[in-house]
Amino acid sequence: MSTLKSSTMKKAPQDTLRNVSNALIPKLRVAQTMQELHPGDAVDTRGIDSVQHVTLLAVGGYNSIWLVRLHQGIESMPAPRDDITGDEDNLSSTSSPPVDKFVLRLPCEDALVPNQVTNEVAFKQFVASRLPQIPVPRVYLFEATDRYDSSFIAEELIHGTNLSSAWMSCSPAQKEAFARKLAAITVDLAEVQFGMIGGLDAATFSPAPTVEGPKIFKGRRKFHRNEYYPIGPYHSTKDYILACYDREIYYYSHASTDIDGSLFDKTSVQAFIDQLREKRQALAAETIDDEPFVLVHGDFHGRNILVRDDHIVAVLDWEFAGSYPLSEILSGGDIDVVDATSEELDEENTVWGRKVRNYISQEVESRAWSRDKIDMLLGNGNLELGKARTEMIP
Numbered sequence: 488m489s490t491l492k493s494s495t496m497k498k499a500p501q502d503t504l505r506n507v508s509n510a511l512i513p514k515l516r517v518a519q520t521m522q523e524l525h526p527g528d529a530v531d532t533r534g535i536d537s538v539q540h541v542t543l544l545a546v547g548g549y550n551s552i553w554l555v556r557l558h559q560g561i562e563s564m565p566a567p568r569d570d571i572t573g574d575e576d577n578l579s580s581t582s583s584p585p586v587d588k589f590v591l592r593l594p595c596e597d598a599l600v601p602n603q604v605t606n607e608v609a610f611k612q613f614v615a616s617r618l619p620q621i622p623v624p625r626v627y628l629f630e631a632t633d634r635y636d637s638s639f640i641a642e643e644l645i646h647g648t649n650l651s652s653a654w655m656s657c658s659p660a661q662k663e664a665f666a667r668k669l670a671a672i673t674v675d676l677a678e679v680q681f682g683m684i685g686g687l688d689a690a691t692f693s694p695a696p697t698v699e700g701p702k703i704f705k706g707r708r709k710f711h712r713n714e715y716y717p718i719g720p721y722h723s724t725k726d727y728i729l730a731c732y733d734r735e736i737y738y739y740s741h742a743s744t745d746i747d748g749s750l751f752d753k754t755s756v757q758a759f760i761d762q763l764r765e766k767r768q769a770l771a772a773e774t775i776d777d778e779p780f781v782l783v784h785g786d787f788h789g790r791n792i793l794v795r796d797d798h799i800v801a802v803l804d805w806e807f808a809g810s811y812p813l814s815e816i817l818s819g820g821d822i823d824v825v826d827a828t829s830e831e832l833d834e835e836n837t838v839w840g841r842k843v844r845n846y847i848s849q850e851v852e853s854r855a856w857s858r859d860k861i862d863m864l865l866g867n868g869n870l871e872l873g874k875a876r877t878e879m880i881p
Contacts, residue, residue, distance in 0.1 A: 500561045500562060501628055503537075503561050504561060504589070504627055504628050504641055505628060505630075507535070507537055507538060507555070507557070508591060508628070508630075508639055508641050510535045510538075511532065511535060511538065511541065511553075511555065511591065512591075512593060512636070512637075512639060514530060514531070514532060514535070515530060515541065515551070515553060515591075515593060516593070516636060518530045518531075519551060524543050524546075525543070526543055526544060526545055526546075527542060527543065528542065528543050529541065529542050529543075530542070530543070530553075536558075537557055537558055537559065538555060538556070538557060538558070539556045539557060539558045540555075540556040541553055541554065541555050541556070541591075542554050544590070547595075547804075548595070548597075549594060549595050549597060549598040549599075549603060549703070549806065550592050550593060550594055550595060550598065550806075551592075551593045551595065552590060552591075552592055552593075553590065553591040553592075553593065554588060554589075554590060554591075554644065555588060555589050555590070555591050555641075556587065556588045557586075557587045557588065557589075558587075559585075559587065560584070560585025560586055560587035561585060561586045561587075562585050586627070586643075588644050589627060589641050589642065589643065589644055590624065590641070590642050590643065590644050591639060591640070591641055592607075592639060592640040592641075592642065593638075593639055594635040594638050594639075595635065596635050597703060597708065598635050598638075598703075598708075599698055599702060599703050599708045599711055600631065600632065600633060600634065600635050600638050601631035601632055601633060601638060602631075602686065602695070602696055602698050602711070603698050603806045604629060604630075604631035604638045604639075604640060604806075605629075605631045605686075605688065605689040605695070606686040606687060606689075606695065606698040606805070606806055606807075606808065606809070607640060607804075607805050607806040607808075608626050608629045608631075608640060608689045609686070609687035609688060609689040609692065609695070610687055610782075610805035610808040611623045611624065611625075611626055611642075611805050612626060612689065612692075613687060613692055614802075614805070617679065618675055618676070618679065620675065621672055621675060621676075621802055622645070622799065622800055622801050622802065623801060623802055623803075623805070624642045624643040624644075624645055624801055624803065625642060625643040626640060626641075626642045626643075627641045627642055627643065628640075628641045629641065629689070631689070645793055645800055645801040646795060646800075647793030647794055647795040647800045647801060648793065648794060648795065649789060649790050649791070649792060649793055649794075650665065650789040650790075650792040650793070650794050650799075650824060651788070651789030651790045651792075651823075651824065651825045651826050652789075653794055654789060654824050654825045654835070655825065655832075655835070661797055662824075662839065663842075664797065665794065665799070665824070666824075666839055666842050666843045666846055667846050668799050669792075669799075669822055669824075669843050669846075670843050670846035670847040670849070670850050671846075671850055672787075672799070672802065673787070673816060673817075673822070673843075673847055673850075674847060674850045674851055674854065676781065676782040676783065676784060676816070677781045677782070677813060677816055677851075677864060678781070678854075679781060679782040680779050680780060680781055680810075681694065681780045681781070681782070681810035682694070682780065683719075683720040683721060683722055683780060683810065684697065684719065684720060684721040684722075684723075684724065684726075684727045684780055684809070684810055684811055684812070685697055685719045685720025685721065685809060685810055686698050686719070686720070686808070686809045687808075687809070687810075694719075694720035694810070695719070695720060696711070696718040696719040696720065697718070697719045697720070697721075697727075697809050698806060698807055698808075698809065699785075699807060699809075699876065700807065700878075701731070701734070701876065701877055701878045701879075702718070702734065704878050705742070705745050705746070705747060705878075706738075706742050706744075706745030707734070707738050707742075707745075709742075709745075710734070710737055710738060710741065710742075715734075715737045715741075716730055716733035716734045716736075716737050717730040717733060718730075720810075723775070723777055724775050724776070724777050724778070724812055724869070724872060725770070725771075725773075725775040727872075727875070728770060728775065728871060728872055728875040729767060729770060729771060731875035731876065731879075732763055732764075732766065732767035732770070732875065732879075733767070735763055735878075735879040736760055736763050736764060736767070739756055739759060739760050739763070740760055747880075750880050750881055751881060753881065754881050759881050762881075763879065770871065775869075775871070777812070778812040778813045778814055778863050778869075779812070779813045779860070779863075780810045780811060780812060780813075781810060781811070781812075781813050781816065782808065782809075782810060783808065783809055783810070783811045783815055783816050784802070784805065784807075784808050785805075785806075785807030785808045785809060786804050786806075786807050787802075787822060788822060788823040788824070789823060789824045789825050789826070790826065791803045791804045812863075812868075812869060812872060813860065813863045813864055814863045814864065814866060814867075814868035814869055814872075815868060815872065815873075815876070816864060817844070817847075817864065817865065817868075818867070818868030818869075818872075818873050819873075820840070821836070821837075821840025821841065821843060821844055822840055822843050822844075823836045823840065824836060824839050824840070824843075844865065847864070847865065848861070848865060851864065
């Protein structure tokens with residue numbers, strides 16, 4: 488079992504936080520299994536003397552998020568460094584106020600561990616170090632193992648409301664300001680270039696395998712190994728696209744019980760595998776040009792943006808971040824500011840998505856981007872790349 492442990496804390500508080508987290512995790516997982524918990528519900532933590540209160544903040548597709556309140560703050564939490572190396576001897580001596588509450592992120596059973604944990608941590612630390620104008624929660628401590636039930640992230644609590652909840656109560660001027668900030672963040676990310684397509688290693692900031700939904704959906708995470716298909720990083724767009732086809736061919740050839748049979752009422756699984764192989768062979772013979780490989784958040788929308796007092800105070804959920812071709816930043820559509828649970832909200836996304844895109848155009852022009860890069864960012868993207876980045880179905 489591979490294990491990666493690191494923190495931005497010195498040893499004594501690090502050990503305290505690890506002990507608290509490791510004592511809590513079994514209780515929280517049992518509570519999730521035995522009770523029907525909702526955000527705001529508390530969990531019985533009797534027997535863990537240092538813990539005052541634990542409440543469930545949210546449950547997502549791949550994580551449960553908990554707020555942990557301590558009886559006494561943990562001292563000597565050093566401020567973030569410019570260079571995250573994992574070397575505790577090089578930690579900053581500049582301390583922050585004692586921490587008496589923190590957020591505990593626990594991967595769900597379907598998470599792609601350890602990569603999903605290390606990728607989340609790596610990009611938060613990378614952005615904090617290289618793009619300080621983009622606020623992210625500070626990671627205090629994490630453990631990433633091959634088991635979901637022994638992996639976790641302990642990070643800073645940032646007070647705020649997610650933008651999707653706050654949006655409809657904002658004034659037109661506030662919406663304009665947030666839209667311009669979303670555009671600026673998008674361009675800031677797009678200006679960070681990498682040499683390869685991939686995720687990020689939490690210890691070294693070197694390229695790592697990508698972390699993507701299509702590597703996880705419907706049992707695919709079980710095949711996330713180089714012995715089954717190239718999991719990355721990738722030297723070229725073509726290598727990446729071909730690896731996506733290798734992933735789907737292997738999955739449909741070996742997953743059996745995980746495959747959604749309802750998708751195959753008009754064709755057989757084997758016939759579909761043959762189609763994928765033919766398409767891969769055709770793509771292998773083509774020339775596929777590379778674009779700049781840039782930082783893509785991977786899940787950038789209103790739910791993952793915290794706001795307070797007219798400011799964006801945090802960008803959350805970096806687990807699917809990675810370096811991808813420039814056109815992938817907006818290829819999935821415009822940035823959604825709200826959850827489109829009604830026609831009114833869907834129209835709100837349409838209107839403001841266009842405005843954000845227009846502000847992005849203004850932003851890149853003000854930064855003297857070349858015309859070809861602007862076209863890549865604001866265009867329709869590479870259609871073959873877009874297909875490859877999704878779950879492939881008949």
